[in-house]
Amino acid sequence: MAFPVRTALSGPAAGAVGAATSGAKSAMNDLITLYIGGTSTDVCLIHGGQTEIAHVRDIAGFRIRLPMIDIHTVGAGGGSIAHIGPDGLMKVGPESAGAVPGPACYGKGGDKPTLSDANVVLGRLPVSLAGGGLTINRQKALEAVRKIAETLGLSDVKAALGICGIAVSNMTRAIRSVSTEKGHDPRNFALMPFGGAGGLHAADVAHALGIKRIIVPFSPGILCADGLLEADLQENFVATYRTRLGGSLAEVNKIVDQLHHQAKDWIASEAKDAEQSGCMLTVDMRYVGQNYELPVKFELSDDTSAELDVEVLKEAFFEAHLRSYGHVDRDAPIEIVNVRMKGVARLRQVRATSPAPQGRAQPTEYHDVWFAESGAVSTPVYPRSALAPGFSIQGPAIVTQFDATTLVPPSTTLKVDDALNLIMEIKDAQ
Structure with a gap:
């Protein structure tokens, strides 16, 4: 196995x-x-x-x-x-x-x-x-x-x-x-x-x-x-890319696009009979200096690409941090650690x-x-x-x-x- x-x-x-x-x-x-x-x-x-x-x-x-x-x-x-x-x-x-x-x-x-x-x-x-x-x-x-x-x-x-x-x-x-x-x-x-x-x-x-x-x-x-x-049926793809949030996201978006294509290729090869399919993007983020990350999720369709935006990422991270720990610091620097893509295929179910x-x-x-x-x-x-x-x-x-x-x-x-x-x-x- x-x-x-x-x-x-x-x-x-x-x-x-x-x-x-x-x-x-x-x-x-x-x-x-x-x-x-x-x-x-x-x-x-x-x-x-x-x-x-x-x-x-x-x-x-x-x-x-x-x-x-x-x-x-x-x-x-x-x-x-x-x-x-x-x-x-x-x-x-x-x-x-x-x-x-x-x-x-x-x-x-x-x-x-x-x-x-x-x-x-x-x-x-x-x-x-x-x-x-x-x-x-x-x-x-x-x-x-x-x-x-x-x-x-x-x-x-x-x-x-x-x-x-x-x-x-x-x-x-x-x-x-x-x-x-x-x-x-x-x-x-x-x-x-x-x-x-x-x-x-x-x-x-x-x-x-x-x-x-x-x-x-x-x-x-x-x-x-x-x-x-x-x-x-699911498969996960991940790339580690550590960068502070605030500047250009060109390299991050390039990684997202690559992982998205990998996930779609996997769905095409392994789940041809799926009733429905899609991809889920997760960006692991944290405040600089922390040793744990929070996953921030974005659902993608299988025929479009994601273009991550700094402000959207920040607000999503603040929401996740507030829900998990009850507080946020909007002035503290934030960094991206990992980019994850999950391909999901819903198979025909036995009813x-x-x-x-x-x-x-x-x-x-x-x-x-x-x-x-x-x-x-x-x-x-x-x-x-x-x-x-x-x-x-x-x-x-x-x-x-x-x-x-x-x-x-x-x-x-x-x-x-x-x-x-x-x-x-x-x-x-x-």
Whole structure:
């Protein structure tokens, strides 16, 4: 394989693409993704239907200088193990029980308390998962959580709530790293959880961040696979050219023209069957003396050339700097560092349709669920396959499906929209 480094974080990146597509079906283009799997949580910010791009990333101790979707990862997943740290405080992750032996509730030999075990103790997970393919052992989960509860002198429920709370805190910190730390207010975005455990913790994460709306896609467990089918074909071209902004841009415009031709040639040779194509110009800029750049983007048509203007570049840079850092210095010198061109070809998409709801939208059972230490709440369990557009309920509720479980706390409403996405509204978000 040529350039295997390009596959880094490709799974979560595909999920972000799938999230953007699912959000568009519900007319929601400003999203923060929350992908919770077995070992980690991956988050990404989508603004105006477009994912944020990072040009430099540190992965497993290696600095990667390639443009990729800006994914932030923390070790908090369904299999993340709760333990007592050297400071005597409870931690969750990054160590994971994995798939084998897995969480204690799987009944496959695992005996360490995990996030999944905490959810089982709290009544938030059904007694069977994956359409009945995996039976949950609540007693094993209780025994595992009790170990850490006894160490800390807590009740089983309080320990389980603590495990979930610590995991949620880790997730919210990850979201702040892609939102508030980059000039975006998370309250202006909807949260899209996916992965098997995304829907279990989405409401708590949203509440902590002040997010009022959650959108759960139709098939959250396979959204990454959907994203791979929906992804555009792309190639990036870059030239480093460092110059102060203020004089002639003749050489910069020459580079832009060269890169534009390279991108158009690539589209012509590699994406002949594309439904639509285009180029995106990005100029990396910074104040002189800074050691980090801000990308300033310009969209180009495939049959015209760009003629960059000093004042246009300055204003675009000021806008990006103000959004990211909250201030600008209009008198400080600015320099260009890199010129980037991305060729994009939108391929013919497979237009998948969601199956029609089957059965009646009635609870199949009731669970005692702990949302707080004060006591359990009798909570109805609905099969998602029976929920038709227009269906709405007031929490608490649990929605189950083959690939995921969604928790609807009290003070939260749930509605099924025309795209069969679940829309949750949190009334008491901060």
